[in-house]
Amino acid sequence: MKHKSWRFMPLAILALASAGLASAPSAGAKEPSAEAVLNTKCSTCHPRTTTGGLFRIDEQRKSPEGWAMTVRRMRQWHGLLLTDSEARTVVKHLADRQGLAPEEAAPFRYALERRTVVETPDDSDVATLCARCHSYARIGLQRRTAAEWRRLAHMHLGQWPTAEYQATARDRKWWEMVSGPLPEKLAAKWPLDSTAWKAWKTHRSPNLSGGWTVAGHRPGKGDYWGRMEVKRNAADSYQLSYRLTWADGTSETGEGRSVVYTGFEWRGSTMLGGEQVSEVLQASADGNRLEGRWYLDDQDAIGASMVAVRGKEAIAGLSPAALKVGETTRLVVAGSALAKDLSLGDGLVVEKVIATTPEAVTVLVSASAGAATGTREISVGKAKAPLVVYDRIATLKVEPETMVARLGGNGGPVPPAPAQFDAVAYAADNLRIGPVPAKWSVGNFDETAEHDQDAKFGGVLRPDGLFMPAGAGPNPARKNLNNIANLLIKAQVAEGSAMVEGSAHLVIAPQRWNDAEIR
Ligand code: HEC
Ligand code: HEC
Structure with a gap:
């Protein structure tokens, strides 16, 4: 998806904006407070309404990433001048006061955790009218009044007058629908006021400092367990250190920091065993359990599940x-x-x-x-x-079942985006055994791929299930094609004297030129 105003966007700003959530608002420094930013900088374009709030800002709630995305847009599109630290302060303020309750965010955590899933939207209208350009989760992670859902439709058409074409929506009256009845429907489905939020907004952030035991699994590498020590710097702001042991016997340490939004949304940034990772975890209401995923900052398909517990047994x-x-x-x-x-x-x-x-x-x-x-x-x-x-492995599934990797590198500005697969064994009756070491191979997905020899050009699958896409740009060895490919990823394990096989679909697409906090 390309649109004109992004063409001039420096990529470095994007990277800053999306990685910024784990940095604590600088406490004690001479930075203005969030209220001061709202009252001086935002209010120049967002006037006070008769009810005392700021027009447009007051009648919506969203995830920390959702707020970061909006504030980034104010800077990139509308020329708002804000320091990075002011942006983080205002995002924290808005996410705390106008966030989502845990059960509101629950169905869409996969988007926050950057897990690859093929979505199953529960509303086919919203799916066709809106989720052809971006994820359904981007929408489901917001709460608005009908007027605000309608203004959002206007923003889309104003920004992309060709939205209807891009969404291949010429088969229906797209604009009439998204600016007509859809906003009321969205406001009924995802309303600004909800009982969940009413109950949650008074929840006080637990103090998460202390010693934690962590455990998880990283596809391609295996299980890990260990300890995390958490020190509180300021309210909702922590310093972390890790000591992990992997099932293969190796160990690693890490140092990082985290910020907790909306009383439960933990966003961490850690240097773990030489890799820079982002943590997206949710804290339980009692503050004794954290659960979610961490991923490599520059390659978010590579990461690990994580559970942390402390206190009671x-x-x-x-x-x-x-x-x-x-x-x-x-x-x-x-x-x-x-x-x-x-x-x-x-x-x-x-x-x-x-x-x-x-x-x-x-x-x-x-x-x-x-x-x-x-x-x-x-x-x-x-x-x-x-x-x-x-008793025995009956079937093997390759996870994720459908995946997109992206060409890159080759002297261009965008690095390749690899895909990481795990071979997951099942016993009879769909009993999940879990990830097992497997023998990997790549094939062509269909006849066209066979004809174009996609498996030869798309990239390389490593023995640990990591697919590294080929270089970007034209490939003289392939007539009229670059290295895009449509592949079948196959895994095999031995069970007794038999071989059990599973497969997944991998599309090797061009670079992702524009990225957003929620895709
Ligand atoms: C230079 C003018 C300008 C400034 C300053 C500005 N905004 Fe905006 N804002 C806009 C415009 C124009 C829109 C409507 C188009 C859009 O949504 O991008 C908008 C829309 C919004 C929306 C609605 C977005 C949506 O998804 O519906 C929010 C929330 C918002 N701004 C928050 C802020 C905050 C917070 C600040 C200060 C940190 C700010 N704005 C500063 C111009 C501005
Ligand atoms: C033509 C493609 C396209 C279609 C169709 C589309 N969107 Fe978007 N939408 C975008 C893009 C691109 C952005 C990203 C703007 C940015 O990076 O800030 C966006 C942003 C958003 C946001 C985030 C706004 C914020 O700042 O909080 C929401 C929510 C959203 N869209 C909802 C919808 C809904 C609801 C519909 C259907 C009525 C819809 N979109 C249809 C392309 C589309």
Whole structure:
């Protein structure tokens, strides 16, 4: 999607704008307060209304990324002069006072966490009229009055007079619909005032400082667990340090910082084992659990799930999360305030206790041939977690099932955007075993791809499931084509004497020239 006003946009500003959420508003410095920015800088174009608020700014609520996107637009499109620090201060202020309650953001967290999913919009009108240019999540992560949903439609047409064509919406009266009945429908579906927000807006941010146990999984690398120490700098602003152990035996440390928006939206920025990562986590209402994803700043398809727990007895994660009958496996239960009494249930025998600390119980477990397969609940003291017991791999799925990677580099300004796949095993009855090491290969997706030899040109799939797209620009070896490709990503694992296979669809597209905080 290209539109005229972005053509002149320096890419560096974009990068700053999207990476800025984890930087704390500078406390104590001579920066003006958010109120001062609103009253002096924003109010020049957004006059006070009769109800005392600022026109346009008052009648909408959104995620921190949503606010960052709006404020970026004010700077880029409308020439608002704001320092980066003023922008962060005003985004924090607006996200805290006009944010989303946890249950309002819940259905669309994948967009905030930058997970690749094919969306399943629950409203086909909104999907066709609006979500052909950008995600449905971008819309579902906003709350507005009908008047504000209507003004948003006007912004779109004003900014992109060709919006109707770009959205391939000439088969219907697009403008009449989006400026006519749609705003009322959106206001009923995603209203400014909601009971969820009414209850949440008085919620006080928990103090998240202290020691946490973390656990998660990074596709292409494996499970990890470890500790995170959190120090509070100022209200909602923290300094972090990590010590992680990976299932492959390696370990790494990290240092970072985070800001908590709207009482639960944790946005972190950490240098972890030599990689710069962004964390998008949500804190539970009691402040004893964080959950979400972190990803590489410059390649957000590469990242890891993360759960952190602290305080009372709780399990952050199991590695592995499934045991095979007839085998002996090393099992790590990572958590907080863990007792010593691990209870695994019938058929699972602890052969050896390798180590027990309040943060991790590590044991060697044998699953007897007669152990019941399925999901069972295991416990350590009062802390519980699900564990899968299975007999054999029945199917293999490649996740994500559909993915877009992007050409890049080759001397051009935009780096390639790789894709990371994980081979996820399932037992009979769709029982999820979890990620397994697999043998990877690439094929052509269809006849056209076969004809154009896409698999030869699109890029390279590494043994860990990471697909690195080829260089951007024309390729003289391919008549009239650059390296775009339509590929089938295949994974194989051995189960007994049989091979089990799974596949995913990967499109190698041109560069992403313009990026937004919520795509
Ligand atoms: C130079 C004029 C100008 C200044 C200064 C300005 N804005 Fe805007 N603002 C606009 C215009 C024009 C629009 C309508 C077009 C659009 O949405 O981009 C707008 C729209 C908005 C909207 C509605 C966006 C939507 O998605 O519907 C919000 C919210 C907003 N501005 C917030 C702010 C904040 C906060 C500031 C100060 C940090 C600010 N603006 C400063 C010109 C300005
Ligand atoms: C022609 C393509 C196109 C269509 C169709 C389209 N959008 Fe957008 N929309 C955009 C682009 C591009 C932006 C990004 C502006 C920016 O980067 O700030 C945007 C921004 C937005 C935003 C974020 C605004 C903010 O600052 O908070 C929302 C919400 C939104 N669109 C909702 C909708 C809705 C609702 C519809 C259907 C009525 C719709 N869009 C249809 C292209 C489109």
